[in-house]
Amino acid sequence: MRQAFRQRQPQNSEFIYYRVSPLPSLVIQDNSQSHLDTVVVDRRRKKWRPSHPSPPPPGLPIVGNATQIDPVAQRRSFSDFADKYGEVYRLHLPGKRTVVFVNSHRLVDEMCDEKRFAKIPSGVLEEIRNGVHDGLFTAKPGEENWGIAHRVLMPAYVCSRTFGPMSIRGMFEEMHDISTQMALKFARYGPSTPIPASDDFTRLALDTLALCSMGFRFNSFYAKELHPMVEAMGNFLVASGKRPGRVLPSFFYRAEDAKYWEDIEVLRNTAQEVLEARKRHPDGRKDLLNAMLNGVDPKTGKHMSDTSIIDNLITFLIAGHETTSGTLSFAFYRLLKNPDAYRKLQNEVDEVVGKGPITVEHISKLPYVTAVLRETLRLDSPISIFGVTSLEDQLLAGRYPVAKGESCGLFLARSHLDPAVWGDDAHDFKPERMLDEPFNKLPKNAWKPFGNGARACIGRPFAMQEAVLALAMLFQNFNFVMHDPTYNLAIKQTLTIKPDNFFMRAIIRDGLSPTQLEHRLAGRGFLEESSKSQTEESSGTVAKGQKITILYGSNSGTCESLAQRLASDASRHGFAVDKVDCLDTANGALPKNQPVIVITASYEGEPPDNAALFCSWLAGSKDEKLLQGVDYAVFGVGHHDWAQTFHRIPKLVDTKLEENGATRIADIGLSDAGSTDTFTDFETWEDNILWPALHQKYGTENSKDDVQPAGLSVEITSPRTSTLRQDVMEAFVVDTRKLTADGEPVKKHIEIALPTGQTYRSGDYLAVLPINPKVVVQRVMRRFKLAWDAHITIAGAANTALPTETSMPAQSVFSAYVELAQPATKRNILTLAETASNEEDKAALKKYANEDYPDVLDKRISVLDFLEKFPTVELPLGMFLAMLPTMRLHFLFSTLEPVLRHIDLLRA
Ligand code: HEM
Ligand SMILES: Cc1cc2nc3c(=O)[nH]c(=O)nc-3n(C[C@H](O)[C@H](O)[C@H](O)COP(=O)(O)O)c2cc1C
Structure with missing residues (x-):
């Protein structure tokens, strides 16, 4: 039984008794209580006064707060709790487990x-x-293998030549090798291809x-394809993340468990093969495997075992x-959102590394790059x-009780924003605060x-x-822009966090081709290229x-x-467009020997999102020779x-370009x-000012043959008929007339012009591939709460004549691809009955499917009609689509003789 202990309440002079669960005592679920709501009151004293004003997150019996934690965005849930409950709170989890979360620096410091x-x-x-x-990451306190591995490997990780049998410095060349592969991949993608940042940095790591x-x-x-070991590791980590949240008996997870152990086997077998191969063929590589094989624990004199x-x-x-x-993905996101930091980082790389190959000596001479990574790790700790676990019953900050053996979470996403340490601008990305001097003065345990x-x-x-090298190599050789300049950070959470759906583009600097970049990265000097594009570049034509x-x-x-x-x-004016892109793609690199036309807006006096890096670079440059040779117009x-800021940015660009020599x-x-x-306005400027000035400067003239505006190259397709495999052609309705009086059943005279090549004889059938009326389509959209521009993609494996694996507007699918007016079948109605949540509706629907079915046919009651009549039916859209027949030909019979190439029909 755990020890009860006493604390004097600050607010009054009474002693109260805390006893930490699981004792036979009373759990308070009282809103007046501290965040640490598992405080339990001794049965003798039911009265308990709060040590803190905020209530704990209210939970449910048995599962506690588990259902309030978003399984795919736990970090967000913990942040929400922190907003509500302050620097500390306790969560209850199934199995009577509790976790105390701390969100401030002072409490993290204690823990x-x-x-x-x-x-x-x-x-x-x-x-x-x-x-x-008992590998390093997962070992329990006191396990022997952790101690041996820790002592054997620590020297290997020390970043200095003077320590241990090998060092991280010794791994630089291999790190460089992989970074080079990534840089060349970016180069070969070209400037327009979106790069999935997290995926490529995962490959790198x-x-x-x-x-x-x-x-x-x-x-x-x-x-x-992913290497089998990488695939097995991915599966293993995902399964490990899910297993603690299981609520059913293990019997239900047999298949998942089998896969989990299979993946573990793949991981272990691969690692074992690598180990055995090394033992068979020892080499002098400076890697961790050799450090583990050859290292001796200075304390016990033992080697690491093969299993370890x-x-x-x-x-x-x-x-x-x-x-x-x-870390790298977040760093790129932060740099692209903070042009000043981007520019300072790139300037530092340019000054320290220049245009030559990056060496290990450069790594320690890039303080701003290091500061960018530290600041990224503060704001976005992966x-x-x-x-940690509490080793005793104790109070945090002298007032919050934590039980011996209780789990605790140090929530860095919050403690790293504590204004007591980081000030009011804690949310801002400011690498300057992470330069060595201020960094070394940070309070203990502020950055963890x-x-x-x-x-x-x-x-x-x-x-x-590895990260300093990657940043330096990439910024030395590329400029980056966000693929979607309006992208705002979204987090994807697995074991760690990373930016979700973050894409960027990489534009090679210094006008290098990918081949020239390869030479530079390999330290082989500048490669003169004789390719056509280089010749064209120099002549500008x-x-x-x-x-x-x-x-x-x-x-x-x-x-x-x-x-x-x-x-x-x-082209009508004698020019060939070399590039149309956002200003940021020309950050630090405006082309010469060709005119550069800039068209820009301003936002609150600032540049648009895709021009911020360019403007920061330009505003920070004061060199009247920098842009000599650049011709421009704005x-x-x-x-x-x-x-106050009317046209601020275009005017700024116009003057700064000139000041810098353009x-x-x-x-x-x-x-x-x-x-x-x-x-x-733009056309007037183009015609009266821009083109005349360009003609004068470049001796070009308007094209004589191509005087019409170029327009867009357009291809017209009509995929419906081929998708539905209906051999029909487009015909024009020339005239329609109503032949019947108001109130009588409608009969219409319809005159159709036949498509070219088609003939028609009296008595022939006319087949029509119809389109559902707009109002009916709108009814479907409303019933399924679809936005007017919703798109539908049907998965490929489906058995359907509808197009699959293609995103199509829902309106098109319901207008042209499915029959909406078809009477519901008995099976349709029974399915609807199954998905109705109300017993009365179920019964009514079953009646329609049985004794009242003739009525359904008689009145042609469609599935849609039923769905509207019975709102409690919750039919998934996919099931609805599967119930509908695909659009078919409807046959009409002409009553009149064809007149020339027109036919006249009577439509009832
Ligand atoms: C920026 C990158 C990294 C970050 C932010 C990071 C973060 C962390 C954190 C927070 C822990 C402590 C986890 C805990 O207390 O449960 C940890 C432990 C560990 N990390 Fe890293 N890590 C990074 C890179 C690496 C790399 C590259 C390696 C391997 C070469 C590595 C190997 C380990 C190991 C073996 C442990 C367990 C140490 C022990 O308990 O003795 N980490 N890491
Ligand atoms: C939020 C907001 C802020 C703006 N700020 C400025 C400004 O400071 N100066 C200015 O001249 N125009 C300003 N404008 C007007 C825009 O520059 C103008 O609408 C321009 O056409 C937008 O160009 P874009 O569609 O290419 O982004 C602002 C517009 C918005 C919506």
């Missing part, structure tokens, strides 16, 4: 005291332990770890890949929470992305060297005319469409409502979107 709290793997870590046992830890190449940048080596080989992959890739004490991350120097670059800064699309319009006009769009070839054009038509 970092290893005499009071220790890491004892539980939850997900316990599941991972099934695969890697995995391949680097496998190569540096065991000399093994996953070749993720080349292989389409295998456990730790897998552990490195698990602990090191998502964490490092998440492991945003780490756990790598965990704590003896159980802190052993891979920290490895990860930092291509077969179709003088090259022109068009750049836009645009959030809501006006300036982008003006840019596209200018591009489509260019058109700006603004709105007079923003009087030549203005036409006067700035400006349009006020609030008072005139911008497109007309």
Whole structure:
């Protein structure tokens, strides 16, 4: 039985008794109580006064707060709790488990005291332990293998030449090898291809770890399929994440469990093969496997056992890949959202590394790059929470009780924003606060992305060297832009967190081709290329005319469409468009020997999202020779409502380009979107100012043959008939007339012009592939609560004549591909009855399917009619679609003689 203990309440002079569960005592579910709601009152004293004003998260019996934690976004749930309950709260989980979460620096600091709290793997870590046992990450306190591995490996991780048999520095070349693969992949994608940041950084981290830890190449940048070990690891981690949340008896998870153990076997067998191969063919590689094989524990004199080596080989992959890739992905996101930091980082790389190859000596000379990573790890710690267990019954901050053996979570996503440490701008990305001097003065335990004490991350120097190298190499050779400039951080959570759906584009700097970049990265000097494109670059001309670059800064699309319009006009004026893209793609690199036309807006006096990096670079440059040789013209769009900053950005770009040595070839054009038509203003500027100035400067002239605006190349298809495999052609209805009086059943005279090549004789049938009336389609959209522009994609394996694996507007599907008016079949109605939530509706529907079915046929009651009549029916859209016949031909019979190529019909 655990010890009860006493505390004097600050608010009054009474003693109250806390006893920590699971004692036979009363659990208070009282709103007046502290966050730490498991405080239990001794039965003798039912009265208990709060030590803190906020209530705990109210939970449900048995499952406690489990249902309030979003299983795919736990971090968000914990943040919401932190908003509501402050610096500390306790959650109740199934199995009478409780976890105390701390969100402030002062409480994290207390929990970092290893005499009071220790890491004892539980939850997900316990599941991972099934695969890697007492490996470093999942070992329990006091396990011998942890001590041996820790002491053998610590020197290997120390980032200095003077320590241990090998060091992280010795792994630089192999890290460089994998970073080069990634850089070349970016280069070969080209500037327009969206790069899935998290995926490519995961490839980088995995391949680097496998190569540096065991000399093994996953070749993720080349292989389409994942290596079996990588796949098994992914499955194993996902399963480990799910297993702690199980609520049913294990019998129900037999298939999942079998797969889980199978994946563990794949991981262990692969690691074992690597180990045995190394033992058979020892080499002098400076990798972790050799460090583990050859290292001797200075304390016990023991070597690591084979099992422990295998456990730790897998552990490195698990602990090191998502964490490092998440850090790099977040760093890119933060840099792209903070142009000043982006520019400072790139300037530092340019100054320190220059244009030559990056060497290991550069790594420690890039303080700003390091600061960017530290600041990223503060705001977006990939492991945003780490756990410890209380070693005794104790009070936090002298007032919050925590029981011996109770689990605790140090929630870095909040403690890293504590204004007491980070100030009011804690949410801002400011790498300056992480430069060595301020960083070294931070309060103890304020920055904990790598965990704590003896159980802190052993891979920290490895990860930092790898990440600094990747950032330096990428920024030395590329500029980056967000693929979607309006993207805002969304988090994907697995074991760690990473940006979800974050895509960027990479534009090679210095006008290099991918081949030239390859030479530079390999330190082989500059490669003169004799390719056609290089020759064209220097002359500035291509077969179709003088090259022109068009750049836009645009959030809501006006300036982008003006840019596209200018591009489509260019050929008529003797110019060939080299590039139309956002201004950020020209950050630090404006082309020479060709005119550059800039079209941009302003937002609250700031640049549009896709021009921020460019403007930051330009505003920060004061070198009248920097842009010599660049010819430019600017058109700006603004709105007079923003009087103080009206046209601020286009005017700024226009003057700063000139100040930095570029030549203005036409006067700035400006349009006020609030008072005139911008497109007309633009055309006037184009025709009266821009093209004449360009002709004068470049000696070009308007094309004589191609005087019409180019327009877009358009292909018209009509996929419905081929998808539905109906051999019909388009015919025009020339005339329709109603032949019957109002109130009588409608009869119409319809006159149709036959398509070319079609003949018709009296008595022939006419087949029509109809379209459902708009009002009926609207009824479906309403019943299924579909937005007017909703799209539907039917999965490929479905048995249907409808198009699959293609996103189609729902309106088109319901208008043209399915029969909506078909009377419901008995089976349809019985299915509807099954999905009705109300017993009366079920009974009524069953009656329709049986004795009243003739009525259904008589009145042609469709599935849609039933759905509207019985709102309690919850039919999934997919089932509804499956019930409907695909649109078929309807046959009409003509009563009259064909007249020339027209036929006349009577339609009843
Ligand atoms: C930026 C990248 C990384 C971050 C943010 C990170 C973060 C962490 C954190 C927070 C812990 C403590 C977990 C806990 O207390 O439960 C940890 C432990 C660990 N990490 Fe890392 N890690 C990173 C990279 C790596 C790499 C590259 C490796 C392998 C080379 C690695 C290997 C380990 C190991 C083996 C442990 C367990 C140490 C022990 O308990 O003795 N980590 N890491
Ligand atoms: C939130 C907001 C802020 C704006 N701020 C300015 C401004 O500071 N100066 C200005 O001249 N126009 C301003 N405008 C007007 C836009 O620049 C103008 O609507 C322009 O056409 C937008 O171009 P885009 O569609 O290419 O993004 C602002 C518009 C919005 C919606």
